[in-house]
Amino acid sequence: MIKEKKKQVVEDLKGALEDVKNLYLTDISGLNASETSNLRRTCFNQKIKLQVVKNTLLAKAMDNSNNDFGELIDTLKGNTSLMISDSSSAPAKVIKNFRKKSDRPILKGAFIEQTVYIGDDQIDKLVAIKSKDEVIGDIISLLQSPIKNVVSSLQSGGGKLSGILKSLSEK
Secondary structure: OOHHHHHHHHHHHHHHHHOOOEEEEEEOOOOOHHHHHHHHHHHHHOOEEEEEEOHHHHHHHHHHOOOOOHHHHHHOOOOEEEEEEOOOOHHHHHHHHHOOOOOOOEEEEEEEOOEEEEOHHHHHHHHHOOOHHHHHHHHHHHHHHHHHHHHHHHHHHHHHHHHHHHHHHHO
């Protein structure tokens, strides 16, 4: 790769890393063409950007970006692919589901909302992370539960009260 092309790749990666909130580094080496195609298709369907990168170029882009990737740069050995997603747990779910059929992809590390996770043993923690919309939904349902109880109590109590008043007025 010529020097100008490398600079352009580093700048493109740096631009992608500037706004990233959820980044997974994986090793997909050892997958055959069919498995790789299936992984790419699954990622596309889940709105995950999958890109194979050169470690040295990615390291330069990480160093030049405004995010602190910390120990994640140390994982850049061997074959590396990026998984970038708006959802924090979607790539982990894809990895976990894909590994039911294969031993790859292997999670090298992840950068989730300014937090760094290192190692393949973190996959279960990453799968369990709830997205912002899921957390908001949980909060709303928790807030609505007491209100629903009060409203249903008032409605049922109101029916009983009006029934009692009606029977008393008839006598």
